[in-house]
C-alpha cells in the first residue's frame with residue numbers, strides 16, 4: 648500500500664508562513680492499494696488538492712471515501728472535490744451516523760443552500776452512502792475494520808488490511824477516563840457503554856484494535872500541559888499517543904491532527920520530545936510527524 652498526506656492539520660485550516668512545513672489543510676489521506684485502487688481517508692480541505700491531482704492524471708474515479716466523523720475539519724473539503732462534479736465517476740461515502748442524523752444528511756447539510764451554492768443532488772458523479780457501525784467489511788480486495796473512538800458524539804477509527812499489511816487511521820481520539828465520561832457524557836451512550844465494559848484500562852479496546860499495525864496514524868493534537876485545560880474536547884496529548892503505539896506494538900507511528908495553534912517549530916518540538924520519550928522508555932517503533940505532501944510505502 649502507498650499513502651499520501653493531503654491534509655494533516657486538525658480543527659481548522661491554517662495557511663500562513665508559520666505552518667508551511669507541516670501544512671495547513673485539514674485531514675485527507677490518499678491510500679493506494681497495490682493494484683492502484685483508491686481509498687480516501689477523510690474529506691478535510693486537503694481533498695481539494697487530491698481532486699485536482701486526480702483530474703490532472705485523467706483518471707476515471709471509482710473510490711471509497713472513509714469519513715471518520717462529520718466535524719467540519721473532516722468533511723469541509725468535499726464540496727470542493729472536483730471528481731464529484733464529473734459524470735461517470737463513482738464515490739461511495741462510508742461513515743457512521745446517529746439515530747437522529749443519517750450519514751447522507753451529515754454530508755448534504757453542509758451543502759444546504761444557506762451555506763453553499765451547489766446542492767449534493769446536483770453533483771454529477773454517482774454518490775453512494777454506506778453507513779457503518781463497529782464492524783468488518785471488504786473494499787476492493789482490502790479488509791476494513793472499524794471502532795468507535797472517544798470523541799464528542801462519535802468518531803470512527805479504521806483498520807485497513809491488504810496483502811498482509813495493515814494501516815490504522817485514528818484521527819480524533821481522546822484518552823478514555825471513567826470519571827470524565829461520567830461527568831461530561833458527550834459521547835453517544837452506546838459508545839460509552841462499550842468503553843465501560845472493560846474492567847481494566849477502558850482504552851484497552853483501542854490498544855487491541857491497533858495491535859501489530861504496520862502504520863498507525865493517531866491524533867497527537869496537544870502537549871500534556873495543554874490537555875489539562877481541554878479535557879472532553881476529544882483529542883490526545885502526545886504521551887497518550889505513544890502509549891497507544893507501544894501497547895499495540897505497532898511498527899510505525901505517525902503523529903497527526905496537528906493543533907491549529909502549533910507552528911512548525913512547535914510541531915518539531917513535539918516530534919523531538921516523542922522520539923526522546925520513545926528512546927527513554929525503550930519502545931520499539933518508528934515515529935514521524937505527518938507532513939502535508941508526504942508519501943509512505945507500507
Ligand SMILES: [Zn+2]
Nearest residue numbers: 657658720819
Ligand atoms: Zn478533527
Ligand SMILES: [Zn+2]
Nearest residue numbers: 718798819881
Ligand atoms: Zn472531531
